[in-house]
Amino acid sequence: MFFPDNYEFFCPTKINSGKRALEQIPFELDALNARKPLIITDKETAKKGLVKKITGAFRDSGIAVGIFDGVPPVPDLELIRGLANNYRDAGCDSTIAVGGGAVVDAAKALNIVVSGRPEDLKAFAGEDLIENSLRPLVFVPTPLGTGFETSRFATLEELTFSSPFLMPDLVVIDPRMMTAERPAELISTAMIALAHCAEAYTCPAKNPMTDTYAYAGMRFIGENLANVIRSDDKDGRLALANAAAMAGIAFSNTPRGIIHEVGWALGDASGLPPGICMGILLPYGLGYRMNSEGYHLSDMLLPLAGAEIYVGTEENLRARKAISVIREMQHDVRDAAGGDIPLTLKDAGIAKDALAGVAGTAAGDGAAGFSVDDCLVILEHAWEGKSITSS
Amino acid sequence: MNEFREVTPGGKPFKKAYVALMLWFVGRAIQAAAKVDGDVKKEFEKLPEGFTFCLGVMPHGPYMIVGKDRKERVKYMGWRREGRSIDLDMKIKNIEAAILMFTFQEGTAVATARDRMVVDGEVPYACAIVRVLDIGEVYLLPKIIARLAVKRYPVWSFGRKYIGRVRIYFRSIVGY
Amino acid sequence: MYLPEYYEFCCRVKVISGHNALEKIPESLAKMHAARPLIITDKGVSEAGLVDIVLDAIRDEVAVGATADDVPQDSSLKVVNRLADVYRDNDCDSIIAVGGGSVMDTAKGVNIVVSENAHDLMKFSGAGALKRALKPLVVIPTTSGTGSEATLVAVVKDHERHLKMAFVSYFLLPDVAILDSRMTLTLPPFITAATAMDAMAHAVEAYTGLAKNPLSDASALAAISLISSNLMGVMENPSDREGRLALANAATLAGAAFSNSMVGVVHTLGHATGSVCGVPHGMCMAILLPYGLEYNMHKNAHFTEELLVPLAGAEVYAATPKHLRAEQVVAHIRKMNQDLHDATAGRHARFLGEVKDGGGRQVVPREKLEDIAEAALDDGSIFYNPEECDYEDFLMILRTAWEGTPLDRGLIKGV
Numbered sequence: 016m017f018f019p020d021n022y023e024f025f026c027p028t029k030i031n032s033g034k035r036a037l038e039q040i041p042f043e044l045d046a047l048n049a050r051k052p053l054i055i056t057d058k059e060t061a062k063k064g065l066v067k068k069i070t071g072a073f074r075d076s077g078i079a080v081g082i083f084d085g086v087p088p089v090p091d092l093e094l095i096r097g098l099a100n101n102y103r104d105a106g107c108d109s110t111i112a113v114g115g116g117a118v119v120d121a122a123k124a125l126n127i128v129v130s131g132r133p134e135d136l137k138a139f140a141g142e143d144l145i146e147n148s149l150r151p152l153v154f155v156p157t158p159l160g161t162g163f164e165t166s167r168f169a170t171l172e173e174l175t176f177s178s179p180f181l182m183p184d185l186v187v188i189d190p191r192m193m194t195a196e197r198p199a200e201l202i203s204t205a206m207i208a209l210a211h212c213a214e215a216y217t218c219p220a221k222n223p224m225t226d227t228y229a230y231a232g233m234r235f236i237g238e239n240l241a242n243v244i245r246s247d248d249k250d251g252r253l254a255l256a257n258a259a260a261m262a263g264i265a266f267s268n269t270p271r272g273i274i275h276e277v278g279w280a281l282g283d284a285s286g287l288p289p290g291i292c293m294g295i296l297l298p299y300g301l302g303y304r305m306n307s308e309g310y311h312l313s314d315m316l317l318p319l320a321g322a323e324i325y326v327g328t329e330e331n332l333r334a335r336k337a338i339s340v341i342r343e344m345q346h347d348v349r350d351a352a353g354g355d356i357p358l359t360l361k362d363a364g365i366a367k368d369a370l371a372g373v374a375g376t377a378a379g380d381g382a383a384g385f386s387v388d389d390c391l392v393i394l395e396h397a398w399e400g401k402s403i404t405s406s
Numbered sequence: 407m408n409e410f411r412e413v414t415p416g417g418k419p420f421k422k423a424y425v426a427l428m429l430w431f432v433g434r435a436i437q438a439a440a441k442v443d444g445d446v447k448k449e450f451e452k453l454p455e456g457f458t459f460c461l462g463v464m465p466h467g468p469y470m471i472v473g474k475d476r477k478e479r480v481k482y483m484g485w486r487r488e489g490r491s492i493d494l495d496m497k498i499k500n501i502e503a504a505i506l507m508f509t510f511q512e513g514t515a516v517a518t519a520r521d522r523m524v525v526d527g528e529v530p531y532a533c534a535i536v537r538v539l540d541i542g543e544v545y546l547l548p549k550i551i552a553r554l555a556v557k558r559y560p561v562w563s564f565g566r567k568y569i570g571r572v573r574i575y576f577r578s579i580v581g582y
Numbered sequence: 583m584y585l586p587e588y589y590e591f592c593c594r595v596k597v598i599s600g601h602n603a604l605e606k607i608p609e610s611l612a613k614m615h616a617a618r619p620l621i622i623t624d625k626g627v628s629e630a631g632l633v634d635i636v637l638d639a640i641r642d643e644v645a646v647g648a649t650a651d652d653v654p655q656d657s658s659l660k661v662v663n664r665l666a667d668v669y670r671d672n673d674c675d676s677i678i679a680v681g682g683g684s685v686m687d688t689a690k691g692v693n694i695v696v697s698e699n700a701h702d703l704m705k706f707s708g709a710g711a712l713k714r715a716l717k718p719l720v721v722i723p724t725t726s727g728t729g730s731e732a733t734l735v736a737v738v739k740d741h742e743r744h745l746k747m748a749f750v751s752y753f754l755l756p757d758v759a760i761l762d763s764r765m766t767l768t769l770p771p772f773i774t775a776a777t778a779m780d781a782m783a784h785a786v787e788a789y790t791g792l793a794k795n796p797l798s799d800a801s802a803l804a805a806i807s808l809i810s811s812n813l814m815g816v817m818e819n820p821s822d823r824e825g826r827l828a829l830a831n832a833a834t835l836a837g838a839a840f841s842n843s844m845v846g847v848v849h850t851l852g853h854a855t856g857s858v859c860g861v862p863h864g865m866c867m868a869i870l871l872p873y874g875l876e877y878n879m880h881k882n883a884h885f886t887e888e889l890l891v892p893l894a895g896a897e898v899y900a901a902t903p904k905h906l907r908a909e910q911v912v913a914h915i916r917k918m919n920q921d922l923h924d925a926t927a928g929r930h931a932r933f934l935g936e937v938k939d940g941g942g943r944q945v946v947p948r949e950k951l952e953d954i955a956e957a958a959l960d961d962g963s964i965f966y967n968p969e970e971c972d973y974e975d976f977l978m979i980l981r982t983a984w985e986g987t988p989l990d991r992g993l994i995k996g997v
């Protein structure tokens with residue numbers, strides 16, 4: 016087992032997962048010294064009746080709640096200002112974000128505002144500029160998300176925030192919130208989680224603590240994704256939601272990886288869901304790192320495939336096997352989903368001459384530790400579907 | 407903004423009534439078992455004079471209280487905890503968790519492992535009371551259910567199992 | 583990966599690990615807006631020169647308020663109150679605890695008193711009594727075993743009222759745990775062995791117990807793997823920095839696992855053996871661990887067998903038929919105990935009858951086993967054990983663990 020000379024790890028997030036988890040929220044809020052939460056979500060989540068499930072969990076608790084169910088797909092500062100007024104006027108002292116993506120971004124931004132002064136929001140944009148812990152933030156996931164929900168990151172308009180204090184205090188994963196969703200969207204969410212776990216587990220900056228979250232996350236995806244797509248297995252969906260929460264935590268404690276960055280840039284450029292992009296890139300991004308100094312691909316086979324396959328594979332073949340396990344899983348999942356999940360960028364309808372631009376955006380100023388060329392090699396192989404390790 | 411509103415969620419009167427009834431029964435059954443069953447009697451003998459134990463649901467009940475009175479008799483002492491000093495306080499975190507326990511979907515051990523309860527008081531007391539509750543479950547529940555509630559279904563003599571059960575049921579209902 | 587119907591997991595401690603992790607303390611304190619720590623430790627730690635190493639690492643950047651190095655073996659209310667006075671008298675604003683379990687318990691107790699301005703610590707015992715964050719607490723473990731740096735529990739004894747006060751709250755979790763190889767470099771091999779086996783017991787019992795969950799499981803697997811691949815190396819070469827740091831990390835990982843998933847019969851009997859006969863905790867753990875696994879095997883062999891990968895490696899796992907893997911896990915732990923016995927010239931005991939004190943006298947006379955079994959009935963860790971355990975069961979396990987023969991699993995009720 017790889018062990019680093021030095022590392023730092025922090026995860027303030029508690030996870031409550033399973034049967035009747037929602038009903039534990041009043042108790043947990045009390046332990047965080049909170050009495051009145053503001054529940055925020057978007058219209059779609061509210062339409063599915065999920066907000067009612069949360070308020071139902073507060074029955075018999077003696078706690079009144081505020082509800083805002085109109086977070087738009089792209090929240091802005093204006094929204095946060097309004098929310099902050101609602102929060103203060105209603106005497107709220109904590110936030111419960113229900114759903115994924117924009118809702119959680121809004122909740123995190125709101126939490127910065129209500130824990131300090133509203134005009135200060137811009138001053139906190141950047142790396143580690145929030146100096147104190149914020150008000151209690153509870154996150155209740157549904158099956159879909161962007162992978163940022165449990166992370167230290169939030170974005171609002173052009174602002175990006177990064178601070179461990181933005182990680183939720185509590186994640187409540189309840190089977191009743193695990194609504195049936197379209198396979199493509201489930202796969203997209205799962206692929207973000209898998210990419211985040213895989214990059215955290217194999218990167219040079221990994222440590223035993225990030226390994227813990229990444230290990231459990233990968234194991235859950237490896238064991239459950241195909242089943243969920245094939246037969247809509249309820250326990251499987253709960254496991255995938257666990258994996259997504261864990262992935263965000265591992266991702267927050269390791270540098271952003273190349274698959275993540277290229278996947279996002281590609282999603283931005285093409286309009287494809289970032290998870291589908293990361294899924295396509297995964298085997299190539301990992302393959303590219305297979306023989307790189309400091310990367311730990313062979314360890315990944317154990318959580319991905321389980322003990323029997325791991326011990327049955329010779330040590331020097333484990334990295335290659337891990338990648339082929341991912342490929343097999345992706346084919347399996349695609350077939351189960353009815354075949355409309357692209358596995359190459361060409362099939363996804365990306366123009367080959369768009370790749371250079373994407374590589375440029377992803378590599379940025381090079382601070383992330385990889386170059387435009389690195390990104391381009393991966394993109395080109397992923398475009399054609401040509402195995403990167405054989406080249 | 408019209409998307410904002412405040413809600414005061416209601417109560418769960420039927421579930422609370424059910425749990426209250428079950429707690430009443432458990433309380434009276436412990437009182438009965440302390441007379442009928444040798445092991446339960448021994449557990450209570452080891453507990454200090456005036457020992458009081460409360461089992462209930464957060465945040466506002468229902469509760470049941472069992473204690474040793476001045477004559478060292480084990481008594482069901484009702485559902486009001488106000489004004490009592492409680493040596494062992496076992497609180498189920500919410501009414502839904504209580505329903506899981508009292509519909510026997512989660513036995514004591516499983517509920518404890520799942521963090522469903524908060525226990526305040528000295529650990530040896532908690533150990534003794536959990537043993538008493540386990541014995542109580544074996545008396546009160548049919549084997550098919552009790553087997554799920556306890557870790558190991560005990561091998562008891564015919565007399566303890568069947569005659570004891572009848573005596574405890576009878577005493578629980580009539581209350582002595 | 584096993585996903586229970588319901589679980590909770592939380593490990594809010596920031597972990598800083600490295601050969602120069604101590605140097606990160608000033609920065610950590612500053613982030614928490616603290617600048618004047620009270621250092622709490624014990625005589626053993628300060629005489630071993632460890633406090634000096636800490637002071638050297640932080641002196642340039644931090645004005646230490648005071649250093650109190652007289653925490654006794656057994657935490658006590660009196661000491662907690664006295665140290666709280668030291669904290670106030672010296673205008674401290676944070677606490678650094680350097681030591682093992684009792685130092686950390688004491689530091690957590692002091693933190694409650696100074697943060698809540700408490701006159702009666704008792705008021706804050708029991709669940710839910712603490713409602714807000716306490717003063718910044720940095721802990722630096724000096725043994726790789728107890729895992730207290732990752733637990734939310736503190737036990738303080740009130741010797742006058744004969745009370746053992748237990749405090750449980752997420753606010754008791756230290757803010758930062760510093761794992762620095764220099765802190766365990768001089769730990770004698772015999773204690774290294776016992777404390778590592780304590781961590782091993784935490785990981786194994788968390789993984790095989792009733793409250794297991796995916797994150798405890800992953801932490802436990804990592805802890806077991808780190809211990810089995812580093813312990814013997816450190817025994818042979820005590821100044822192996824990498825190995826020391828790996829063991830320190832294993833202890834913290836195992837602490838996170840058992841803080842969330844608890845322990846079982848091994849600890850039940852270990853606590854009882856410790857309190858009746860004074861056997862060091864880690865030694866009890868090493869001796870009793872194989873027996874606990876054997877006793878529960880009919881309930882949890884499917885979990886126990888999975889430990890063979892981190893414990894013995896892929897080759898051994900692959901070469902062992904599935905139905906023998908759980909037993910192989912037990913055999914492997916027995917073999918570890920044998921190896922540690924050999925590496926310590928016999929000081930690491932393999933069975934209870936073999937435990938000797940400094941003067942070579944037997945520490946656990948056979949006639950004490952009944953008392954130990956009786957004491958075990960008062961220990962709450964049994965709640966989380968997969969199989970029921972009554973007085974007779976305790977005694978049966980103790981007798982075989984005293985002799986050092988494997989458990990006759992036919993004797994277990996319910997098998």
Ligand SMILES: [Fe+2]
Pocket residue numbers: 728780781783784849863867
């Ligand atoms: Fe221990």
